[in-house]
Amino acid sequence: MNKEHVLHNVKNNGVVAVIRGKDMETAYRTAISCIIGGIKSIEVTFTAPNADKIISKLKSDYPHDDSLAIGAGTVLEPVSARIAIMAGADFIVSPTFNKDVALMCNLYGIVYMPGCMTVTEIQTAISYGSDIVKVFPGSVLGMNYISAVKAPLPQVNIMPTGGVSLENMKDWFAKGVVAVGAGSSLTAPADHGDFDKVTEIARKYCDEFTEIKKTKK
């Protein structure tokens, strides 16, 4: 899937599910539960054991679904980025910005969404070709941070992550973000094996994003 298509999918899907999981099986089942619930952007974090294998498996489970975007999260350095790209990752996410990861992603034409906390970091990320900047931790920076940054940098595409919930998702979009990253508010029931609940919450996230899209029109 080319970079433009991945970017389109991430924006069109609205919600990126951040998948951790204590073991490979839990992380994989959590990802599948989100997909069944309709969430089509999946970030498998590199804190999950065998994250690259989970990415490959998800890619081979859905070979013909070109609305899915399967990426890697918590990619801190270029070795992990290359491993994720070789596993088939459509995008790379990180809690930090790393210029070598940016260069690796540029080399292979992969979307890089680095975590940025300051306006200087955001400027650096854009300069290194990041098409979407992950504002992290969203809960610490707050929603007003988005509109404040977009005043001098209206061209920046922002995806807040950290503290996003079903309840506050529409407020983030009202501030002009292009997508949100949702972790614990979506996947916490998987920690005690309740994957059906993850699917139920995923459906609610998708319904909420459908409503948000209607109000944007």
Ligand SMILES: O=C(O)C(=O)C[C@H](O)[C@H](O)COP(=O)(O)O
């Ligand atoms: O490491 C990464 O790449 C991340 O995405 C960082 C965090 O895991 C998310 O910010 C999840 O935060 P919550 O939604 O508050 O659970």
